[in-house]
Amino acid sequence: MQTLAFTFPAAAPAHGRALAGVVASGDLEVLLEPAADRHISIEVTTSVEGMERTWAALFARLFAEPTRPAVRLQINDSGATPGVVSLRIAQAFDALAQEH
Amino acid sequence: MDAQRLLARRSFTELHARARAQALLDPGSFRELIDPFERLASPWLPRQGIVTQADDGLVVARGLLDGNPAVVLAIEGAFQGGSMGEVSAAKIAGSLELAAEDNRQGIPTRAAIVFETGGVRLQEANLGLAGIAEIQAAIVDLRRYQPVAGIVAGPVGCYGGMSIAAGLCSYLLVTREARLGLNGPAVIEQEAGIAEFDSRDRATIWGLSGGEQRYRSGLADRYVEDDAAQIRQALLVCMRAGRPGRCRSERHDAFLPPLSQADGARPAEPAEVIAAFGEELRA
Numbered sequence: 130m131q132t133l134a135f136t137f138p139a140a141a142p143a144h145g146r147a148l149a150g151v152v153a154s155g156d157l158e159v160l161l162e163p164a165a166d167r168h169i170s171i172e173v174t175t176s177v178e179g180m181e182r183t184w185a186a187l188f189a190r191l192f193a194e195p196t197r198p199a200v201r202l203q204i205n206d207s208g209a210t211p212g213v214v215s216l217r218i219a220q221a222f223d224a225l226a227q228e229h
Numbered sequence: 230m231d232a233q234r235l236l237a238r239r240s241f242t243e244l245h246a247r248a249r250a251q252a253l254l255d256p257g258s259f260r261e262l263i264d265p266f267e268r269l270a271s272p273w274l275p276r277q278g279i280v281t282q283a284d285d286g287l288v289v290a291r292g293l294l295d296g297n298p299a300v301v302l303a304i305e306g307a308f309q310g311g312s313m314g315e316v317s318a319a320k321i322a323g324s325l326e327l328a329a330e331d332n333r334q335g336i337p338t339r340a341a342i343v344f345e346t347g348g349v350r351l352q353e354a355n356l357g358l359a360g361i362a363e364i365q366a367a368i369v370d371l372r373r374y375q376p377v378a379g380i381v382a383g384p385v386g387c388y389g390g391m392s393i394a395a396g397l398c399s400y401l402l403v404t405r406e407a408r409l410g411l412n413g414p415a416v417i418e419q420e421a422g423i424a425e426f427d428s429r430d431r432a433t434i435w436g437l438s439g440g441e442q443r444y445r446s447g448l449a450d451r452y453v454e455d456d457a458a459q460i461r462q463a464l465l466v467c468m469r470a471g472r473p474g475r476c477r478s479e480r481h482d483a484f485l486p487p488l489s490q491a492d493g494a495r496p497a498e499p500a501e502v503i504a505a506f507g508e509e510l511r512a
Contacts, residue, residue, distance in 0.1 A: 152281070
């Protein structure tokens with residue numbers, strides 16, 4: 130198990146919160162909550178160790194432009210592939226958008 | 230099931246715990262207690278290098294069934310095999326205890342438990358076992374006032390101490406995909422040998438502990454198709470029927486004679502079990 134943290138610039142803070150996925154084998158849980166400042170702060174807890182560069186590259190691609198709302202993004206990961214991770218994050222942001 | 234019906238139905242077994250609770254309660258009445266954002270996760274798993282889930286794999290949902298106050302407790306089978314740890318077990322037991330307290334205050338809260346569990350979470354050992362005992366005591370308390378319905382949908386099934394909890398429910402609903410047993414197939418094979426039970430033989434596993442077998446031998450009360458609407462309907466029918474005259478665990482006398490006549494020297498055949506027990510044992 131390993132815990133990683135990342136920060137990216139973001140748009141205005143989100144309203145509400147959202148959840149996607151479960152901590153099942155090859156899957157992950159994503160929790161989104163509003164952040165006070167214009168940042169996306171990410172905390173990843175993953176069952177697979179030594180994949181820092183893969184996570185960093187994935188988030189750098191997803192959050193390169195500060196278009197997503199500012200959130201606190203928590204991930205509980207049980208060996209999901211980068212594709213599944215992207216999907217769950219998109220799902221959570223969609224759920225957040227649908228709240229309004 | 231023909232192709233049209235297969236496409237029209239909404240599978241219950243394919244839903245995660247939160248969606249299952251939403252599907253069971255009256256539309257729009259779902260309200261989650263101790264939700265994932267309260268982060269009441271297991272304090273024991275991280276110390277053993279295991280990633281937690283924010284709700285510890287247990288959804289507590291308040292809402293309505295037929296307009297009556299209800300609580301649905303749905304176990305997430307995909308997280309750690311639906312195992313009962315200190316937190317997840319306490320969420321179930323505490324909710325059932327509060328439902329019983331509601332009834333003593335004149336609020337007729339009823340409960341449904343979606344069992345999807347291999348039993349105790351081995352990493353939390355005695356704390357999980359103690360939690361399961363509390364769940365069992367709370368079921369027996371609440372069922373004096375209102376029905377406590379158990380649902381075993383699959384694919385994990387319901388094993389270990391939680392199979393006893395399922396047996397204590399006022400009503401038990403199963404699908405064809407469900408399995409119900411004290412010991413899981415792999416444990417039986419490990420302890421008694423492959424001649425007693427081949428844990429890779431799916432026909433034997435479902436033949437002896439599958440939902441249809443448990444229904445036909447009287448250990449389950451309703452046999453329901455894997456369809457969210459039909460499972461909700463079957464649950465409402467049980468709730469409308471009210472408390473059964475005597476719960477299964479109060480009719481243990483009826484189960485003991487066939488058990489004492491069973492030939493323990495050889496593995497049981499599914500047909501023998503159905504013949505020995507039977508539908509008259511249902512609620």
